[in-house]
Amino acid sequence: MNILHICADPSPTEESASKQLAVTFFRTLAEKNPDVNITNVDLYENPPPYLDYQAIRGFWFPVFIEGHQPTDDEQLAGTYGMEQGEKFNESDVVVLTIPMWNYSAPAILKAWMDQVLSPSVTYEMDQRGTRPLHKVRKLIMLVASGETFAEGDPRDALTPMVLNSFADAGIHHVSIAWADGQYAFKHNDAEKRLAVALDAAEEAAEEVIDELSGA
Numbered sequence: 001m002n003i004l005h006i007c008a009d010p011s012p013t014e015e016s017a018s019k020q021l022a023v024t025f026f027r028t029l030a031e032k033n034p035d036v037n038i039t040n041v042d043l044y045e046n047p048p049p050y051l052d053y054q055a056i057r058g059f060w061f062p063v064f065i066e067g068h069q070p071t072d073d074e075q076l077a078g079t080y081g082m083e084q085g086e087k088f089n090e091s092d093v094v095v096l097t098i099p100m101w102n103y104s105a106p107a108i109l110k111a112w113m114d115q116v117l118s119p120s121v122t123y124e125m126d127q128r129g130t131r132p133l134h135k136v137r138k139l140i141m142l143v144a145s146g147e148t149f150a151e152g153d154p155r156d157a158l159t160p161m162v163l164n165s166f167a168d169a170g171i172h173h174v175s176i177a178w179a180d181g182q183y184a185f186k187h188n189d190a191e192k193r194l195a196v197a198l199d200a201a202e203e204a205a206e207e208v209i210d211e212l213s214g215a
């Protein structure tokens, strides 16, 4: 089984609740199935460029304009997306480690999504709809936030942004482990909330093994 881990958190692990969820998730996976291949992408070590006009032309104009062939410049502008797309397309599971920033994801993750969740990178798109170019069967979100959130909280712009964008690419099967209430100065149960989320990360790893073993 191939797992792509995209980490969008610049903090050291001991200071990052979401990275601690990732440690637990991957430790549980390794204990249950040592045959898992993990590709780690630390976005702060390998940052995506913002999508520019040449990249938009290269990725999207073949959808919008019949017969558009990307030029050399357009292809060059899409290099990061194509390289990351290759890793994505070979994966069975994608794991996103995400601190909540301004009620959504850090801009660096959004920039990665703008590159990778593009037509002709991870899916084909035309009048008949979209067809995946990938074999991803499951998305795992490992999230931390300062505030507490109930499910469906209208302040949460992170979950809908990620779920809708991955659904457009044909990925609908999602598990979320979320350490909310991590503002310890405000929430005196921050540690307890982290412990509950760590259990959820462990369960998510067990689910992956149960659902996808043999991949």
Ligand SMILES: Cc1cc2nc3c(=O)[nH]c(=O)nc-3n(C[C@H](O)[C@H](O)[C@H](O)COP(=O)(O)O)c2cc1C
Pocket (backbone or CB within 6 Å): 009, 011, 015, 016, 017, 018, 019, 098, 099, 100, 101, 102, 103, 104, 144, 145, 146, 147, 148, 182, 183
């Ligand atoms: C730039 C920035 C913006 C933040 N915005 C929010 C926010 O909108 N809502 C929230 O609940 N917490 C917010 N926080 C708090 C973080 O989500 C919280 O510290 C969380 O634990 C970060 O994840 P980490 O521990 O994995 O680094 C923000 C933190 C930073 C640095």
